[in-house]
Amino acid sequence: MNVRTRFAPSPTGDVHIGNIRAAIFNWLYARHTGGAFLLRVEDTDRARSTDEACRRLLEVMEWLGLTPDEEPLYQSTRQSAHLEAAEQLLQNGHAYRADKGDTGQGEAVLFRMPGRDFSFHDDVKGDLRKAAADMKDFVIARANGTPVFHLANVVDDIAMGVTHVVRGDDHVENTFRHLALYEALGAAPPRFAHLPMIVNAQGKPYSKRDGDAFVGEFREKGYLPDALFNYLALLGWSPGDDREVMSRDELVAAFTLERVQASAAQVDLRKLEWMNGEYMRALPEAEREALYRDALERAGLWSGAFSEEYFRDVCALMQERVKLAPLFPEQAGFFFTEDFAFDEKAVRKRLLKEGGLDALRQMRDALGAIDSFTPETTEAALRQRAETLGLGAGALVHPVRVAVSGLPGGPGLFEMLAVLGKERVLARIDRALSRFADPVTEG
RNA sequence: GACCCCAUCGUCUAGCCAGGCCUAGGACACCAGGUUUUCAUCCUGGUAACACGGGUUCGAAUCCCGUUGGGGUCGCCA
Numbered sequence: 001m002n003v004r005t006r007f008a009p010s011p012t013g014d015v016h017i018g019n020i021r022a023a024i025f026n027w028l029y030a031r032h033t034g035g036a037f038l039l040r041v042e043d044t045d046r047a048r049s050t051d052e053a054c055r056r057l058l059e060v061m062e063w064l065g066l067t068p069d070e071e072p073l074y075q076s077t078r079q080s081a082h083l084e085a086a087e088q089l090l091q092n093g094h095a096y097r098a099d100k101g102d103t104g105q106g107e108a109v110l111f112r113m114p115g116r117d118f119s120f121h122d123d124v125k126g127d128l129r130k131a132a133a134d135m136k137d138f139v140i141a142r143a144n145g146t147p148v149f150h151l152a153n154v155v156d157d158i159a160m161g162v163t164h165v166v167r168g169d170d171h172v173e174n175t176f177r178h179l180a181l182y183e184a185l186g187a188a189p190p191r192f193a194h195l196p197m198i199v200n201a202q203g204k205p206y207s208k209r210d211g212d213a214f215v216g217e218f219r220e221k222g223y224l225p226d227a228l229f230n231y232l233a234l235l236g237w238s239p240g241d242d243r244e245v246m247s248r249d250e251l252v253a254a255f256t257l258e259r260v261q262a263s264a265a266q267v268d269l270r271k272l273e274w275m276n277g278e279y280m281r282a283l284p285e286a287e288r289e290a291l292y293r294d295a296l297e298r299a300g301l302w303s304g305a306f307s308e309e310y311f312r313d314v315c316a317l318m319q320e321r322v323k324l325a326p327l328f329p330e331q332a333g334f335f336f337t338e339d340f341a342f343d344e345k346a347v348r349k350r351l352l353k354e355g356g357l358d359a360l361r362q363m364r365d366a367l368g369a370i371d372s373f374t375p376e377t378t379e380a381a382l383r384q385r386a387e388t389l390g391l392g393a394g395a396l397v398h399p400v401r402v403a404v405s406g407l408p409g410g411p412g413l414f415e416m417l418a419v420l421g422k423e424r425v426l427a428r429i430d431r432a433l434s435r436f437a438d439p440v441t442e443g
Numbered sequence: 444g445a446c447c448c449c450a451u452c453g454u455c456u457a458g459c460c461a462g463g464c465c466u467a468g469g470a471c472a473c474c475a476g477g478u479u480u481u482c483a484u485c486c487u488g489g490u491a492a493c494a495c496g497g498g499u500u501c502g503a504a505u506c507c508c509g510u511u512g513g514g515g516u517c518g519c520c521a
Contacts, residue, residue: 042521130446262448264513411482414480
């Protein structure tokens with residue numbers, strides 16, 4: 001039997017991290033078994049399902065590489081099939097019309113539960129059972145003639161040939177009803193696997209109020225799709241060995257429903273960030289540069305006044321230090337503008353305190369005296385001067401760093417100076433000197 | 444409230460189904476040290492968990508029962 005899994009979201013706004021995780025597990029399982037991953041857009045709630053929401057859903061899935069193997073099925077196009085099924089159930093006595101009296105719109109179609117216990121083997125949670133007494137008949141078609149979720153869901157899963165329903169924990173109770181529906185419809189039920197919930201950093205179920213809950217937001221913040229995918233795959237599942245950073249192929253090869261955790265998992269943004277850093281560093285140079293360039297453009301720092309070579313030199317210096325591409329302008333913006341901000345604390349600590357400005361003057365002199373500006377020459381000049389003054393190298397390094405970058409940390413100073421070039425370095429030192437030596441500014 | 448599910452370091456987890464190899468392993472985070480001019484990276488070390496109580500057994504994180512705590516579901520929403 002060929003495995004067919006599906007992701008069946010209702011496009012009512014942004015895609016939630018918990019939902020997309022379900023999609024990831026479905027995709028992974030289909031790939032692992034050589035089966036097909038399908039998408040069914042449950043857009044029957046027209047009031048909430050907008051074209052915009054659908055578009056965003058598809059875009060996000062594409063971004064994560066969750067491409068369906070067949071054309072998506074839009075549930076709104078299936079109404080007649082759903083209603084036919086309801087009619088069939090009415091005919092053979094599995095359903096009946098009744099007015100539950102809560103809409104004032106007349107009779108709805110209710111499914112008649114067979115009055116016996118239902119049980120199934122959940123591939124994640126094990127054997128589950130529900131007593132007949134704990135289940136009631138339920139509406140499958142409204143008085144206004146539209147089909148209800150349970151009916152539509154089952155009819156479409158049958159039509160799509162879905163063999164494995166892998167979905168959120170919140171659907172376990174529905175499964176018993178669905179099982180009865182499959183039976184009444186004369187169809188063999190698929191296997192079921194219910195995924196544990198994902199909870200937020202406070203340990204509470206995600207709500208719309210939680211920031212950081214939408215896939216689109218992760219994208220905007222600069223998380224790489226492979227990193228997010230990898231991280232999410234590890235929430236509620238593990239390969240059983242000590243691997244954490246895993247390629248798509250490795251994840252596919254290792255993924256089984258059997259290894260899915262039964263308990264809820266909490267999102268840890270710091271671990272996600274770490275993982276993103278891993279993926280950033282592993283990126284091919286050109287891709288990383290493209291991300292940096294994009295971030296610079298957004299920050300309005302990409303002027304075209306700099307050569308390709310210069311830009312690439314900067315990237316090379318920054319690659320180990322930027323965990324999220326959008327942070328690049330913040331950390332490396334000073335390479336691209338003379339109008340960079342000074343970190344207040346750094347200025348206080350490195351320039352305004354004990355001999356900071358003197359050190360700067362010394363370095364202005366030392367650096368002004370050399371012609372070629374390479375990491376070697378600038379380092380030699382600095383160390384020489386430090387020795388002459390009887391100071392540690394750090395006493396000269398830090399003030400220069402702050403003067404030319406405005407920041408307390410960053411790439412190696414000498415590499416930085418070489419990339420910046422003598423002219424700009426001296427100009428920046430001069431400007432820092434006049435700006436911070438001014439007694440008005442001082443103290 | 445009823446029904447159902449879950450329970451290992453702060454977090455994600457390995458181990459549990461097939462009880463001894465577990466003085467419970469890994470990762471993130473954190474702390475200390477090393478490397479580095481700084482930050483990041485990298486290396487070394489460390490703190491830290493089987494929710495509780497019974498039982499079964501020669502032996503329990505692993506099996507059973509209960510307690511507690513958490514979660515889900517009880518719509519003519521999906």
